[in-house]
Amino acid sequence: MFRIRKHRSVIAAAALTAGAALVLSGCSGGGSEPAATYDPNEKVTLNFAFWGNDVRAAMYDEAFKAFNEEYPNITVNTSFLGFPEFWEKRQTEAAGGGLPDVMQFDYSYLRQYSENGLLLDLDPYLGNIIDTEPIADNILQIGVVDGTTTGIATSTNAWGLYTNPKLLEQVGVDTYEGGGTWDDYQDWMQQVTDAGASQGIYGGTDWTARIQNFEIELRAEGSYLFSEDGEPGFDKARLAEFWESGAEARDGITIPQQQLEEVYPLSGFDAAKTASELTWDNFGAGYLGNLGESFTELGLVAPPVTVEGAKDLYLKPSMLHTISAKTDHPEAAATLVNFLVNSPEVGAAFGTNRGLPASETQLEGAELDGLDAQIRDYEASIEDRLGDAPPVPIVGAGTLEEKFRQIGQELGFGTLTVDEAVDQFFNEMDVVLNQ
Template sequence: MKHKWMGAALSLGLLFLTACGDSGAPSGGSNGENESADSNGEQVELRFAWWGEQTRHDYTLEVIEMYEKENPNVKINPEYANFDDYWKKIAPQAAANELPDIIQMDISYLAQYGEKGQLADLTAYTGDIIDTSAMNENSISGGKVGDKLYGFNLGENVVNFQYNPATLKKIGVEELPEDWTWDDYEEIALKAAEHDLFFDGGMRPEVFFGYYLRTKGESLFNEDGTALGYDDDQHFIDFFSMLQNLVLEGAAPAPDFKAQLKGYGDNPVVKGEGIGIWQWSNQFIALSEVSDEPLAMQHMPGPNREDGLYLKPSMYFSIAESSAHKEEAAKFIDFWVNNIEANKIILGDRGVPVSTEVLEAIKPELPEVKQKVFDYVAWAKDNSSPMDPPDPPGAAELYASLADVTEQMEFGRMSAEDAAKQFRSQAEGILK
């Protein structure tokens, strides 16, 4: 099979975009060089860093412009990069004590930067500067590491399978079973391969193996984040043997094929060369925007789906501990999560809003595809379990190790049994 699978890589001057996001503008000065807009009305400069796709870049810049018009003494300098490059830029900035004032933060890095004292505790800013009166406490506490609030939740997300029903019918399957299992998934995926189609593009290993473990009553990390949370490697072997087999049978693309991914526009799902994609609910919007045919969402396979599913903060905004202007940065976060007009531009791209007032105000104005996402997250609230604690320090390195052994399995260079042993050995070294 010759397919072209894309994630998003566009270039715009010095900005580079990928499937996870787009690329970075030149940095502003260090935090120590920014001028703050304080109670005296002095001119303010804040650096704001994020990752995202081109659509996200465009509306984020629009929201920044709106904020600057309402606060003419504030200037916000944007910095953005694709997901991988973003963290490569953040790391040296943190080492040099020059993190941006406002940092879009992922759960994989929250504890790592927070416990090193590089993120401010936002507790002092919530309820006063950041209005939380229309928010559930569980939504806010999702950004805590211990008793410190290092990230403010921007929206809620849940994993699912997003697919083209018309392409599914081409393999003789009218619809996916409502309560499908992993056996159903494997059987249908192999049917797709028989029709020279990918059923899916593979799974991001830490996300979906983490889901699988939860359905088994286990977790990826133990409670204190010092070791893996499962003792029986058979869980690893069963899950990754299945994925390895689907790649070898042509039901999912090999790593060298996935390395060519450039953007949703050339995604096999969009081009009719693949049936679906496993990803977070908020990403359904971007995928649908480039599809000529209506797409649908399906629940995760079971059994024990409710134990596996959880509502995850899609991402956070954090404030650098090194920022000289934490209060001004907190004011922008409040604007982002509570301003209804701003959220009519954002429209839930970073997850379903945590403010019930914002959610109720913007939902009637949403296009059908976004209403589907909001409805899906509402369904998940009643059909899921509490999320695990934020990832421990070292999680990003551990995920890189898991991605590496997954790639080796998909190339057929390593068995799932050997990969399980290697991953456990590497994980023990990283987490200890």
């Protein structure tokens, strides 16, 4: 599943005049020493890594073709993996000191990699190589850890509920209208599963396997997942209550875990086996790509809410771009990041696949129609549920998210009781939060 693609690109002298003349001090928060000067005609090779699928890979192909026209002397070697495998590989590389030059990056890991000195301090490049004018300050602040910018957000997204109109028409059930209670959503899934039994179609997946659904419940109650200091906003009893709330759904309403294993790395939703999926709103393009040409549209509505009127949802960076602290070509890498964040051509290539573009210039290049316009309108529709975003995730947040997912799988298989699951997660938290 590890795939490599090569693109040839370059730094044009005019674009990097400021970078070439810039004398950089060794102020990298990641502990790297940027080159004192830069030759814009130098042939440079950069390694770029992202998570995704063939749909996203094709979009990067288009983006790098445009990059190639503007910067023909940089060779960009790209590789991609599924999300869990991507982070497993990054951890292996981090231990060996060999991270890619530029990386698509997840918010959950930003603090961990920043505080461990693995990411380049981007502040010396802001305003010259990396254009910050098109990006709102609150979006730029998303990439700041302990006063140092180590990531640039490409886009924002929000938690939502996708539905599949074609499957729903096939089984004769109306779409879920959005919002409502978790019981309302479960009742709707039951209708779909009952109606689709002969066709192998289910209402959805066990929502308690996703830590984000736990988080929005906690936020609705006025709590949080983790504070900036790493304090959990829940106890064992609250986590047990959450996992118990999915027990009935796991018992014949949602798609069986074994079927999910059989279609992996697809989810039940983009394998056309479930009619709904709770996830980040920028996943839509990937779903449509995996579903195939016979599926032309998706529904996107607000997830259930625990407390009416709660500010349980928030906008987060759907992803960021970062640079390895040990890159040999920081200015070239910064040029690549600038292009991936600000270029209208990249906006045209991706639409909302990476989320709603955070840069005004990139948003101008994105033709938002169809699903892209739907995502824009969805984020506007949930404005009354949007609260402040949580702080930059604690060190180990990505590890805990993956552990939560794995426990969800075991609950689906019935190999763990809820009490055992809670103990496992708290044991993992104890290790992660106290290391």
